[in-house]
Amino acid sequence: MSYSLTVQDLFAKNHFQNAEIIAGLSGVLNPIKWVHILESKDITSLIKGSELILTTGIQLVEEKTFFHFVEQLIEKEAAGLCIEYGEHIQSVPDHVIKLANDHHFPILAFREIVPYIEITQEIHSILINQQYEMIKRLENYSQEINKLTLKITHYDHLLMRLYKYLNMNVTFIINGQQPLFIPNVKHDIYEVLREKYETTGSSKHFAKCEVNILEERYGELCIFTEDRTINEFELLVLDRTVIALSQYLLRSLYIEEKQNMHSRMVLESWLAGTVEDSVITSFLQEQSFHHLLNCSYFVLIDQIKKSKKENDLNYYKLYSRNVFEKKGFVVFLLEEKQRLIYVIADIYGHDLKHRIIESIETIRNYRKNHQYINLSVTTAVGQIVNHYKLVHQSYETAQDTLLIRSNAAHLSYFYEDLYLHQLVLQIQKNKAIMNIAKKYLEPLYEYDAKNNGNLIVTLQVYLQCNCQKNDAAEKLFIVRQTLYHRLSKIESLIGSDYMLPPKRLAVELMLLATQFQFQLTD
DSSP: OOOOEETTGGGGGGTTTTOEEEEEETTOOOEEEEEEEEEOOOOOTOSSSSSSEEETTTTTTTTHHHHHHHHHHHHTTOOEEEEESSSSSSSSSHHHHHHHTTTTEEEEEESOOOOHHHHHHHHHHHHHHHHHHHHHHHHHHHHHHHHHTTTTTTTTHHHHHHHHHHEEEEEEEETTTTTTESOOOOOHHHHHHHHHHHSOOOOEEEEEEEEEEETEEEEEEEEEOSSSSSOHHHHHHHHHHHHHHHHHHHHHHHHHHHHHHHHHHHHHHHTOOOOOOOHHHHHTSSSSSSOSSEEEEEEEEEEEEOOOOOOOHHHHHHHHHHHHHTTTEEEEEEETTTTTEOOOOOEEEHHHHHHHHHHHHHHHHHHHTTTTTTTOOEEEOOOOBSGGHHHHHHHHHHHHHHHHHHHHHOOOGGGOOOOHHHHHHHHHOOOOOOOOHHHHHHHHHHHHHHHHOOOHHHHHHHHHTOOOOHHHHHHTOOOOOHHHHHHHHHHHHSGGGGGSSHHHHHHHHHHHHHHOOOSSSO
């Protein structure tokens, strides 16, 4: 059932038995959504589209006015016009007929008086009954399709049901993959209709609806046909199918995320650098994406702070994966303890850093606005490497970046941006060097602790200002005499030779190494 009333259907109604179509015969399939009686010359604000207009023509005696009236109806996409011949109008001007024919706009004429109010009531009753039947049938379809999602083992069953229900071609496109056609025919017709749809923004023979999972676009479901116009009911059926399809895909991805144990073993050895080349190449070739053996890789770590509340991270992982895939990445995800470790391949190969930041910020905003609002996460990106065999290097540098950002969250996500802090971290890893630094600066730290002093800060700022006393005093918000006093105290505690070039460089590094606590503690 089409659940639409067209101009052509009117000729089967009692009051239209003797109606004559004067113009616009090619538009008799125009759908009617409502009936409106109009006797005004200016109707721009009175109709919204697809109305059947009834008029006695009391305001259309002048040909110019009649022409303008029909122009307005065509512009507002009315379904058609019914005119009653009589006292005001005895015929339709030729140039009005030409206008209607050119725009496929039906004009019907009654040669005798007809009760417009009865026509209005009859058509409105038909439309209301159709709407009721459509809603009832749509609800039945929704229940059927939702029950089907609990029985099937693959989403193509849903696509097949949509195809059989509408008797219309169906196409499902997952981001980054080839379209799936049900039935697997008419690919060329699909391309033509889609191109027309994309060019004009609408089409009577093509419709699509986005498939979203966790508020991110996963793909799109399309219907198309050459044989008839896609009506409102069919669009609603498409929408209900997409909802059921999204729920099925989300449930499937959730289960897949929990059961992917084989991948876990490969990922663990890949990150450790112990995986055999044949194993990892076979693993990558099994994926649905191409060129994974010839693209850049990087490791991203999400460190999740422990909390009293247990969080089910499966939906969070699905959302994160979808965000990265939407930006042109292929994601392999490993969860261990309080960490999510992403091994990410870049299949786009351009504007890489910008896309990574956009992905991280999108996921960060998702945490803020949804059920993971209390999830405290520190993100770190390792070195970007140009071969899958070097992923373990990216993992090692990602861990270093995480150590740095865990205690200095304002710093960049990227290992490559943390030049000085990388050096500081390596110093901290060397106990002998750290002992030298702590021993040398110990008098200053002890003095500040006992006297609530600012010698360490003063020394840092003084060196940062290239030993310019005016600049240092201004930056410290103190007068020069106070600065002189502090510098004198520093010299008394660590000696006056700290300004000598070789030693000065060492002092600056020791200050950084003792100031930043990059080493994680339990």
